[in-house]
Amino acid sequence: MAKEFPLEPVQVQTIKTKFRNISGKLPDEKTVAEIEKLRKFESRSMRGQPPIIWHSARGFNVYDALGNKWLDFSSGVLITNAGHGHPKIVRAITEQLSKPLLTTYCFANQTRIELVQKLVSITPKGLDKVFLLSTGSEGTECALKLMRTYGRKIGGDDKSVIVGFENSFHGRTLGSQQMGPLGSGRAWIKNLDPEIVHVPFPDGFRNENTSFSLFEQSLEKMGVKSQNVAGVISETYQGIGPNFMPKEYAKALRQWCDKNKAVLCFDEVQAGFGRCGKMWGFELYDITPDLFCMGKGFSSSLPISGVVGRADVMDIYGPNEMTSTHSANPVCCAAALASIEVIQQERLVENAANLGKILQNRLNEIKSRYSKYIGFAPAVGLVGGLLMVKPGTKEPNYDLAWNIVYGCYRRGLLMFAPVGLGGGCVKIAPPLCITEEALNEACDVINETIGETI
Numbered sequence: 001m002a003k004e005f006p007l008e009p010v011q012v013q014t015i016k017t018k019f020r021n022i023s024g025k026l027p028d029e030k031t032v033a034e035i036e037k038l039r040k041f042e043s044r045s046m047r048g049q050p051p052i053i054w055h056s057a058r059g060f061n062v063y064d065a066l067g068n069k070w071l072d073f074s075s076g077v078l079i080t081n082a083g084h085g086h087p088k089i090v091r092a093i094t095e096q097l098s099k100p101l102l103t104t105y106c107f108a109n110q111t112r113i114e115l116v117q118k119l120v121s122i123t124p125k126g127l128d129k130v131f132l133l134s135t136g137s138e139g140t141e142c143a144l145k146l147m148r149t150y151g152r153k154i155g156g157d158d159k160s161v162i163v164g165f166e167n168s169f170h171g172r173t174l175g176s177q178q179m180g181p182l183g184s185g186r187a188w189i190k191n192l193d194p195e196i197v198h199v200p201f202p203d204g205f206r207n208e209n210t211s212f213s214l215f216e217q218s219l220e221k222m223g224v225k226s227q228n229v230a231g232v233i234s235e236t237y238q239g240i241g242p243n244f245m246p247k248e249y250a251k252a253l254r255q256w257c258d259k260n261k262a263v264l265c266f267d268e269v270q271a272g273f274g275r276c277g278k279m280w281g282f283e284l285y286d287i288t289p290d291l292f293c294m295g296k297g298f299s300s301s302l303p304i305s306g307v308v309g310r311a312d313v314m315d316i317y318g319p320n321e322m323t324s325t326h327s328a329n330p331v332c333c334a335a336a337l338a339s340i341e342v343i344q345q346e347r348l349v350e351n352a353a354n355l356g357k358i359l360q361n362r363l364n365e366i367k368s369r370y371s372k373y374i375g376f377a378p379a380v381g382l383v384g385g386l387l388m389v390k391p392g393t394k395e396p397n398y399d400l401a402w403n404i405v406y407g408c409y410r411r412g413l414l415m416f417a418p419v420g421l422g423g424g425c426v427k428i429a430p431p432l433c434i435t436e437e438a439l440n441e442a443c444d445v446i447n448e449t450i451g452e453t454i
């Protein structure tokens with residue numbers, strides 16, 4: 001079980017820079033009292049993040065009501081790609097609210113008409129249809145349903161197997177958690193679907209065999225016939241790293257899916273909307289999937305997700321057969337449309353690509369300085385991770401990762417609690433509008449914190 005950050009007021013060292021402002025006690029007594037109310041009335045599962053009550057957030061900063069200001073390396077949880085509280089997104093939401101038009105179910109609304117066109121205009125040719133939902137898990141559940149329905153339609157009842165990857169994450173609902181078996185997350189499911197199987201992910205760190213033959217061998221070992229595979233789903237990068245597959249592997253996977261008429265789906269819930277220095281993370285592999293899921297950074301704010309894909313797969317269900325009450329809510333659509341426009345106008349994909357090189361260098365430096373404690377330090381675009389290990393092993397070091405997140409919080413750098421296998425990953429994901437100066441300052445904070453923690 002994850003550790004809770006202590007609710008004890010601790011006097012911290014005053015920090016005042018262009019990007020951070022921290023003083024007094026963290027958390028102070030009033031914050032402690034308020035968070036205690038939350039703990040009393042809310043399920044325990046919602047605890048586990050550093051004790052701040054977010055008051056406002058702008059660009060790449062998060063503020064509490066006392067005037068403390070954190071440099072944000074979380075983006076919430078990779079949500080605010082266009083930056084927190086961008087004025088254009090706020091304006092789009094406000095205009096939609098003031099019409100007023102707050103919900104329409106599946107009745108058409110003008111904002112949704114604009115958004116689906118916009119989305120198709122920024123996705124590769126051949127992926128022409130969009131289905132909008134509210135959360136990332138809804139998106140991956142929908143992909144599961146589409147892959148399996150399509151497989152059985154073209155190949156008969158046996159073409160039903162879904163192949164996912166070990167240590168992947170696609171959400172916390174029944175289907176998504178079976179496709180993404182990370183940790184003990186699916187232990188609650190009694191009757192696991194025998195036709196959802198997993199193969200090793202070629203991350204090059206914990207699984208050093210990155211050849212595509214391992215994919216085929218793993219299926220064979222499980223007795224899965226290639227022609228019975230309806231679909232293959234992978235996070236574009238595994239969130240636990242971020243771990244990317246080699247480009248050659250992705251290309252071989254694309255070919256294998258074509259040969260076996262299996263739908264290839266990438267889960268872009270984390271990777272999309274510029275996070276990896278490309279609008280879509282799968283562009284890094286020079287391939288196009290048949291379907292992909294989006295969420296998190298879609299609107300940089302309100303809940304909206306979706307699946308985009310080939311028309312013959314997306315159109316498999318008829319009118320009113322695949323809907324959700326809050327699909328394409330007009331306020332969320334307005335936010336998403338504005339967020340995509342901001343990402344394009346402010347060239348945030350390019351910013352992520354450029355600053356990504358700096359992030360990679362900084363993480364490499366930190367890794368070589370503390371090589372005994374950091375097993376792997378991948379970064380692509382503006383997503384990175386420090387995989388803390390027990391000295392000299394690949395065993396995750398959750399306590400150390402947790403102490404680093406805690407230490408950074410007290411120094412004015414905000415990250416969410418460690419994630420990944422054994423909770424050993426300190427994940428780095430600033431809003432894509434971050435500047436070089438702020439990125440470097442944040443990396444200095446991490447460096448200093450690790451130095452004082454080990």
Ligand SMILES: Cc1ncc(COP(=O)(O)O)c(C=O)c1O
Pocket residue numbers: 135136137138140169170171172235239267268269270295296
């Ligand atoms: C790759 C990936 N897919 C799906 C999800 C689920 O998204 P949500 O929490 O919005 O349901 C997440 C959330 O962390 C994710 O990282």
